[in-house]
Amino acid sequence: MSAILFRHARVIDPAARHDAPGDVRIRGGVIAEIAPTLTPEGGERVIDLDGAVLAPALIDARCWVNPASTGQSGIDAAARAAAAGGIGTLILAPDSGTGMSRPEHFAAIEAASLTSPVRLIASGLAIDAQGEMGEIGLMLRAGAAYVGDGGRPEPDTRLMRRALAYASGFDAWTAMTCEDAGLARGTCATESDLSMRMGLPARPAAGERLAVERAALLAELTGARILLDRITTAGALKALEAALARELDIAATAPVTHLMFNEMDAGGFDARFRLEPPLRREEDRLALIEALAAGAIAALVSDHRACTGESKAHPFPEAAPGSANLEALLSALCSAAAEGRLSLIDALWPVTAGPADLFGLNQGRLAPGAPADLVIFDPDAPVIYGRGGRVCPAPSAFENRRMTGKVLITLVEGAIIHQPEG
Amino acid sequence: MNRTGFSYDFRHANLVSIGDLNPLDVRMIFERSTIHFDHNRAGVRAERTLDGATVINLFFENSTRTLASFEIAAKRLGAHVINFSAGSASISKGESLEDTALNLAAMRPDIQVVRHSAAGAAAHFARVTGVSTVNAGDGAHEHPTQALLDAFTLTRRWGEVGGRRILIVGDILHSRVARSNVALLNMLHADVRLCGPATLLPEDADRWGVQVFHDLEAALEGCDAVMALRVQRERMSGGLIPSDREYRTLYGLDHGRLEHAKPDCLVMHPGPMNRGVEIDGALADDRERAVILEQVEAGVAVRMAVLELIGAASPNQRYDDRTKGGAHS
Numbered sequence: 001m002s003a004i005l006f007r008h009a010r011v012i013d014p015a016a017r018h019d020a021p022g023d024v025r026i027r028g029g030v031i032a033e034i035a036p037t038l039t040p041e042g043g044e045r046v047i048d049l050d051g052a053v054l055a056p057a058l059i060d061a062r063c064w065v066n067p068a069s070t071g072q073s074g075i076d077a078a079a080r081a082a083a084a085g086g087i088g089t090l091i092l093a094p095d096s097g098t099g100m101s102r103p104e105h106f107a108a109i110e111a112a113s114l115t116s117p118v119r120l121i122a123s124g125l126a127i128d129a130q131g132e133m134g135e136i137g138l139m140l141r142a143g144a145a146y147v148g149d150g151g152r153p154e155p156d157t158r159l160m161r162r163a164l165a166y167a168s169g170f171d172a173w174t175a176m177t178c179e180d181a182g183l184a185r186g187t188c189a190t191e192s193d194l195s196m197r198m199g200l201p202a203r204p205a206a207g208e209r210l211a212v213e214r215a216a217l218l219a220e221l222t223g224a225r226i227l228l229d230r231i232t233t234a235g236a237l238k239a240l241e242a243a244l245a246r247e248l249d250i251a252a253t254a255p256v257t258h259l260m261f262n263e264m265d266a267g268g269f270d271a272r273f274r275l276e277p278p279l280r281r282e283e284d285r286l287a288l289i290e291a292l293a294a295g296a297i298a299a300l301v302s303d304h305r306a307c308t309g310e311s312k313a314h315p316f317p318e319a320a321p322g323s324a325n326l327e328a329l330l331s332a333l334c335s336a337a338a339e340g341r342l343s344l345i346d347a348l349w350p351v352t353a354g355p356a357d358l359f360g361l362n363q364g365r366l367a368p369g370a371p372a373d374l375v376i377f378d379p380d381a382p383v384i385y386g387r388g389g390r391v392c393p394a395p396s397a398f399e400n401r402r403m404t405g406k407v408l409i410t411l412v413e414g415a416i417i418h419q420p421e422g
Numbered sequence: 423m424n425r426t427g428f429s430y431d432f433r434h435a436n437l438v439s440i441g442d443l444n445p446l447d448v449r450m451i452f453e454r455s456t457i458h459f460d461h462n463r464a465g466v467r468a469e470r471t472l473d474g475a476t477v478i479n480l481f482f483e484n485s486t487r488t489l490a491s492f493e494i495a496a497k498r499l500g501a502h503v504i505n506f507s508a509g510s511a512s513i514s515k516g517e518s519l520e521d522t523a524l525n526l527a528a529m530r531p532d533i534q535v536v537r538h539s540a541a542g543a544a545a546h547f548a549r550v551t552g553v554s555t556v557n558a559g560d561g562a563h564e565h566p567t568q569a570l571l572d573a574f575t576l577t578r579r580w581g582e583v584g585g586r587r588i589l590i591v592g593d594i595l596h597s598r599v600a601r602s603n604v605a606l607l608n609m610l611h612a613d614v615r616l617c618g619p620a621t622l623l624p625e626d627a628d629r630w631g632v633q634v635f636h637d638l639e640a641a642l643e644g645c646d647a648v649m650a651l652r653v654q655r656e657r658m659s660g661g662l663i664p665s666d667r668e669y670r671t672l673y674g675l676d677h678g679r680l681e682h683a684k685p686d687c688l689v690m691h692p693g694p695m696n697r698g699v700e701i702d703g704a705l706a707d708d709r710e711r712a713v714i715l716e717q718v719e720a721g722v723a724v725r726m727a728v729l730e731l732i733g734a735a736s737p738n739q740r741y742d743d744r745t746k747g748g749a750h751s
Contacts, residue, residue, distance in 0.1 A: 133664040137619075137672045162661035165620040169636035222620070 057088025095150030148175025334405025
């Protein structure tokens with residue numbers, strides 16, 4: 001693998017809280033040197049970044065795919081979209097396809113890994129849709145990053161306790177969906193003045209808080225490491241803060257959509273904003289940004305799901321939930337930073353060092369010897385998330401959204417996997 | 423061995439829990455067991471220390487080997503044995519269990535051997551009937567004669583279990599064998615370890631005076647003996663373990679795994695075995711390592727010792743004036 005010297009970069013490494021101009025040399029698939037100025041060596045390719053940001057390639061801890069599909073919702077399509085979005089590592093959701101509860105279910109991911117531009121990591125179901133425990137130990141041995149309920153909150157607390165206790169024997173994170181199963185059943189919106197006027201079946205925000213409190217008690221009872229899957233409301237974030245203060249082994253993820261949108265965006269019954277969890281109130285969105293700035297969110301996830309046009313072509317409550325977000329992740333973060341509510345380095349932490357620390361990954365940081373998984377982007381360049389310019393044209397909440405932040409180059413293991421302007 | 427050889431009398435008319443015994447009691451049981459074991463193996467007829475006594479085996483839960491072991495033990499000592507088991511008409515006629523037990527007690531048996539699926543059943547029947555009771559397994563509580571025969575098997579091999587490292591692997595949570603073994607091995611100063619998935623280990627098992635492991639290879643380090651417990655099929659559903667395949671991969675004993683233990687580590691199993699799940703068939707059949715059949719053989723000898731000692735200490739002992747005040751004269 002050839003050596004590349006990136007000059008005149010704005011080097012941002014959230015792991016080291018480093019944000020300064022500098023040069024970066026990569027060689028043999030790993031980062032070789034980082035310094036204020038480096039002199040080109042013979043035979044080395046030199047790329048002048050002219051002040052663009054150089055950061056660790058993003059790690060997306062939740063992306064739903066259908067491993068059996070060769071189309072938009074398949075692994076290959078997701079991997080290509082991820083590369084275009086500056087993502088170097090894609091962790092596939094446990095409920096991918098019809099659910100992954102045995103190591104055999106990872107076969108398609110392993111096969112796709114051979115040709116995928118980005119790193120693919122599986123995760124597994126701790127409890128499958130039939131209420132049976134997944135092969136947690138075997139899946140972790142087969143490389144699963146974590147196990148979880150796969151978006152289906154388990155109503156049976158005894159079963160949940162057992163799954164957590166079992167997983168704790170492997171020191172693994174168990175993801176629990178931030179919802180109360182009963183309160184969320186059959187709903188598509190957050191209970192509010194707006195959703196009530198619109199006549200939408202809605203769930204109270206309290207259901208999410210209930211889930212956090214329940215998880216905290218279960219963490220205490222079982223000693224398990226619980227990953228709160230997609231926290232989105234102010235009340236639940238307060239409960240998370242309290243759980244973290246009690247030094248429980250708890251961490252949380254948040255979906256990028258809820259950083260950008262609130263329930264008003266779904267106000268026109270637009271099925272592209274039919275998401276799971278549903279969009280929340282503006283104060284919830286602001287609380288989420290605040291939590292991000294405070295470092296309370298360990299992983300910000302794309303929660304990407306490529307829905308077909310037909311599955312969205314229904315009245316709002318009946319439309320399939322989900323949105324294609326892989327290519328919007330970085331722009332959404334840059335836009336949030338541009339709003340001035342959090343710094344770029346804080347915005348990048350939960351998509352780099354945060355998930356890397358959580359799952360013990362080597363990538364996600366800039367240090368000599370670390371894998372040369374990099375993203376180079378212009379944080380101030382305006383972009384329109386149009387259907388034409390995207391690798392993944394599936395319906396997205398970000399459709400036609402004006403944002404800032406444009407990916408220039410994505411590298412994985414020292415190889416350029418995405419560079420739109422050659 | 424003559425009773426006068428001890429300066430101590432076995433005072434227990436019941437054996438419900440290992441906690442009833444002290445180390446001297448255990449030594450007495452083992453000394454008598456050694457005699458019976460050698461006689462049984464040599465085909466020498468035992469002293470008929472329970473000649474004419476009546477022993478009732480009250481088995482409210484299905485059992486083949488434990489029932490047979492108690493029956494043979496009592497018969498070798500000359501007792502009359504009556505078996506009542508779960509399927510038999512007398513138990514399934516709709517009479518309450520307590521009434522059954524009281525009726526049988528009214529027939530004045532000398533000893534009753536009780537197995538039941540509820541913890542505390544043996545103590546309960548001992549209390550309501552006043553008959554000398556041996557617990558042959560009560561729910562997940564205790565199975566004291568199993569622990570005694572396990573420790574006896576090891577003692578025969580090693581001379582002493584004190585200071586030896588013994589690992590119990592498997593479903594500790596639902597196991598009466600494990601509870602009795604932990605109590606007895608601790609009493610005998612062995613270094614006891616437990617290993618299994620967190621769902622099959624009791625909360626706070628680390629307070630039982632044992633070391634708790636979730637990783638079998640780490641747990642096997644330096645072990646002198648390892649005991650695999652049976653995994654019930656019904657544990658596979660209900661979220662305790664995912665599948666027998668995963669259980670075998672993580673907690674199944676085989677020759678390869680045993681490399682982590684001491685080179686001459688013994689392998690035990692209280693039976694019945696699930697070959698290919700908790701124990702590999704080839705290992706179970708390896709007579710160099712596995713002492714599983716020896717455990718069964720020891721079972722008869724230990725139960726003979728327990729029955730005769732309890733019979734001698736029993737306040738309702740009536741069957742033979744000869745043995746009053748000295749069972750082994």
